[in-house]
Amino acid sequence: MIIRPRSLLAGLRSYVPTLSHFRDMGGSTTSARYCYAVWMRHLVKLSEAGLEKIPATVAELGPGGSLGIIIAALLSGAERGIGLDAVAHADSESNLRVLEEMVELFRCRTSIPGHTEFPQLRPVLLDYAFPAHLLLDETLTQCLAPERITAIRRAIYQKGNLLEYVAPWGNAGSIEPQSIDLLLSQAVLEHVDALETVYACMSRWLRPGALMSHVIDYPCHNISSHWNGQWACGPRYWKLVRGKRPFFINRRPHSTHLQLHVFNGFKPLLVEVRVDETGLPAHRLAPPYRYMDKTNLTTSGSLIISQKTKGKD
Numbered sequence: 425m426i427i428r429p430r431s432l433l434a435g436l437r438s439y440v441p442t443l444s445h446f447r448d449m450g451g452s453t454t455s456a457r458y459c460y461a462v463w464m465r466h467l468v469k470l471s472e473a474g475l476e477k478i479p480a481t482v483a484e485l486g487p488g489g490s491l492g493i494i495i496a497a498l499l500s501g502a503e504r505g506i507g508l509d510a511v512a513h514a515d516s517e518s519n520l521r522v523l524e525e526m527v528e529l530f531r532c533r534t535s536i537p538g539h540t541e542f543p544q545l546r547p548v549l550l551d552y553a554f555p556a557h558l559l560l561d562e563t564l565t566q567c568l569a570p571e572r573i574t575a576i577r578r579a580i581y582q583k584g585n586l587l588e589y590v591a592p593w594g595n596a597g598s599i600e601p602q603s604i605d606l607l608l609s610q611a612v613l614e615h616v617d618a619l620e621t622v623y624a625c626m627s628r629w630l631r632p633g634a635l636m637s638h639v640i641d642y643p644c645h646n647i648s649s650h651w652n653g654q655w656a657c658g659p660r661y662w663k664l665v666r667g668k669r670p671f672f673i674n675r676r677p678h679s680t681h682l683q684l685h686v687f688n689g690f691k692p693l694l695v696e697v698r699v700d701e702t703g704l705p706a707h708r709l710a711p712p713y714r715y716m717d718k719t720n721l722t723t724s725g726s727l728i729i730s731q732k733t734k735g736k737d
């Protein structure tokens with residue numbers, strides 16, 4: 425059996441309201457060190473792709489258990505942070521705890537947590553030293569000043585311009601058009617059902633010249649013992665496995681994301697892929713997946729950094 429019985433059972437149970445038990449799946453962002461590692465890794469890669477200064481308005485799609493990555497952006501010099509999620513996993517208490525821990529990580533100029541601490545975390549860097557060339561002492565002194573921390577603390581509890589949490593976000597109208605300078609996501613785009621709509625929204629929200637940075641994990645998310653086992657299920661069987669969970673995995677391959685970037689006016693600046701040739705062979709996959717090209721068949725993860733070239737509204 426390619427799909428683990430417990431994953432099938434969880435899908436089936438989700439059809440019965442009294443039996444359905446939604447496992448939160450808000451990711452790892454209740455850990456300040458995880459959020460710090462994710463933000464710093466995106467920042468280093470963004471600078472490799474041409475980012476010169478910390479963007480003014482930073483948004484994150486699918487922040488999960490806390491707004492820690494956005495908080496890290498605010499501590500780095502961003503003026504405004506926005507978290508958009510399909511499910512409201514984060515609460516003020518976790519945000520506040522993550523903020524206090526994060527401030528210490530910045531104050532100590534902590535090195536970026538690496539492979540030993542987060543073996544699965546992407547992107548991988550060549551150098552995990554604190555990126556002092558991006559986060560200048562002068563900026564950090566201002567961002568870590570007591571009055572700035574108090575303002576962030578207050579923003580966690582009160583709705584305001586500094587820190588916004590839109591969860592669940594409904595449609596393109598959730599954010600003003602062309603108001604975002606950087607949008608990032610970590611392990612989210614593989615979960616989004618309405619992928620075409622979400623790319624169109626991102627295109628509407630970003631200013632021309634703004635950047636996006638997405639880490640996308642294509643594997644089966646532990647529902648199979650084969651990393652690409654999700655592609656072995658035909659549509660009827662997949663309906664049972666998917667069930668009625670609020671979100672799951674969308675099974676979209678790497679090329680779909682690249683095409684959606686370009687279609688929505690995003691020019692890829694840096695694309696890094698993780699190749700895995702240990703999966704099920706193509707003939708054991710279900711149509712249409714068995715007909716994918718070799719790149720899609722063997723790409724198990726990616727980092728895509730892009731720049732918005734034109735508006736779509």
Ligand SMILES: C[S@@+](CC[C@H](N)C(=O)[O-])C[C@H]1O[C@@H](n2cnc3c(N)ncnc32)[C@H](O)[C@@H]1O
Nearest residue numbers: 451452453486487488509510511610612615671
């Ligand atoms: C595996 S968690 C990752 C959370 C966090 N980014 C991390 O690194 O731990 C996937 C996240 O994607 C969110 N998500 C799923 N569909 C979404 C959508 N259409 N829009 C925004 N977020 C979505 C989920 O609610 C969840 O917070």
